[in-house]
Amino acid sequence: MPKFVDHEKQKILLAEAVWRIIRREGIEKASVRNIAEEAGISTGSMRHYFSTQSELFAFAMELVATRVKERMERFAFSGNPVEDMRKLLLELLPMDEERRAETEVWLAFNIKALSDPNLKKLSTRVYQEMKQGMSLMVDTLIQYDLAVSEIDRDSEIENLYGLIDGLALHAIIRTDDLPPETMEEAVSQYIGRLCK
Amino acid sequence: MPKFVDHEKQKILLAEAVWRIIRREGIEKASVRNIAEEAGISTGSMRHYFSTQSELFAFAMELVATRVKERMERFAFSGNPVEDMRKLLLELLPMDEERRAETEVWLAFNIKALSDPNLKKLSTRVYQEMKQGMSLMVDTLIQYDLAVSEIDRDSEIENLYGLIDGLALHAIIRTDDLPPETMEEAVSQYIGRLCK
Numbered sequence: 396m397p398k399f400v401d402h403e404k405q406k407i408l409l410a411e412a413v414w415r416i417i418r419r420e421g422i423e424k425a426s427v428r429n430i431a432e433e434a435g436i437s438t439g440s441m442r443h444y445f446s447t448q449s450e451l452f453a454f455a456m457e458l459v460a461t462r463v464k465e466r467m468e469r470f471a472f473s474g475n476p477v478e479d480m481r482k483l484l485l486e487l488l489p490m491d492e493e494r495r496a497e498t499e500v501w502l503a504f505n506i507k508a509l510s511d512p513n514l515k516k517l518s519t520r521v522y523q524e525m526k527q528g529m530s531l532m533v534d535t536l537i538q539y540d541l542a543v544s545e546i547d548r549d550s551e552i553e554n555l556y557g558l559i560d561g562l563a564l565h566a567i568i569r570t571d572d573l574p575p576e577t578m579e580e581a582v583s584q585y586i587g588r589l590c591k
Numbered sequence: 592m593p594k595f596v597d598h599e600k601q602k603i604l605l606a607e608a609v610w611r612i613i614r615r616e617g618i619e620k621a622s623v624r625n626i627a628e629e630a631g632i633s634t635g636s637m638r639h640y641f642s643t644q645s646e647l648f649a650f651a652m653e654l655v656a657t658r659v660k661e662r663m664e665r666f667a668f669s670g671n672p673v674e675d676m677r678k679l680l681l682e683l684l685p686m687d688e689e690r691r692a693e694t695e696v697w698l699a700f701n702i703k704a705l706s707d708p709n710l711k712k713l714s715t716r717v718y719q720e721m722k723q724g725m726s727l728m729v730d731t732l733i734q735y736d737l738a739v740s741e742i743d744r745d746s747e748i749e750n751l752y753g754l755i756d757g758l759a760l761h762a763i764i765r766t767d768d769l770p771p772e773t774m775e776e777a778v779s780q781y782i783g784r785l786c787k
Contacts, residue, residue: 423703545783568704
């Protein structure tokens with residue numbers, strides 16, 4: 396199906412053009428005209444792929460989630476639950492340029508989602524998926540009797556998820572303050588205190 | 592100085608108009624024309640208060656920080672460091688409508704700051720001030736010998752600050768998932784494990 400593949404490829408190119416504009420100039424500059432120019436196609440051909448800007452935004456936002464999910468699926472479990480948890484959490488943080496780009500774009504879309512019902516649905520769905528991932532990590536530690544006994548499971552899940560997204564936010568707002576080593580230390584300290 | 596007071600008042604009215612547009616429609620809709628309309632004044636009179644949109648944005652962003660700071664200055668310390676820490680942290684979270692508004696607007700400005708050097712300076716300054724506040728809390732626990740012995744001070748400060756901003760972010764993205772009680776429990780659990 397070469398035609399289908401090209402269609403998908405073109406959509407991804409357009410989504411990546413949106414990402415670049417968001418990172419360089421902010422989401423308010425991602426007009427249909429600017430996106431077309433950035434991607435090097437006409438606004439007319441753009442309508443062949445997306446009928447509205449909102450549709451393109453939803454696709455570009457979903458693409459961030461897809462990229463993160465693909466990376467998580469490639470994760471090689473070691474069999475050591477504590478070490479695997481540490482590494483999985485670091486996968487979610489902007490430890491390199493690729494993940495920094497994803498984090499910046501993801502946050503911009505989530506803030507936009509506060510006033511855009513289309514993006515809001517996607518934001519909610521991914522939030523729930525991520526929270527399930529966090530629950531799985533906490534539950535694994537509890538099941539293997541690795542966690543300290545006095546934890547409240549539900550609060551712990553909120554804490555863990557809050558910590559990761561807070562560190563991600565800080566790492567893009569104040570890059571110099573949160574280099575990869577500092578994020579690693581912060582995550583290690585959190586896990587160290589959560590475990591026996 | 593009644594004239595000066597009126598001038599300041601008008602600037603605050605304009606800043607609050609920006610806040611309302613950001614919350615309702617997103618920061619990309621906060622054009623000079625829309626702000627003037629929302630505030631009920633002409634774009635001509637608006638230029639009397641702010642010569643550029645960027646200047647108004649910086650004022651509106653700073654106003655969020657000022658409101659938070661004023662609330663912190665009114666905080667009545669009880670003398671119990673652990674309980675005071677818990678209450679101070681909750682002051683920083685969107686526990687009511689006023690703080691929810693501040694959090695939404697603050698995050699929108701911080702994301703915009705990634706591509707706006709003028710706002711970036713302000714974002715950096717407030718980030719450092721907030722981090723000093725977090726350091727003070729952690730140091731107080733250490734000085735009073737209330738913290739567990741195995742903490743690494745610097746990582747702890749990043750964790751605490753990350754947790755608070757992560758919970759704030761989640762509370763505005765997924766309001767239903769993080770009602771005030773859940774935020775309280777999450778903060779209590781964090782402090783409980785940090786302390787002996």
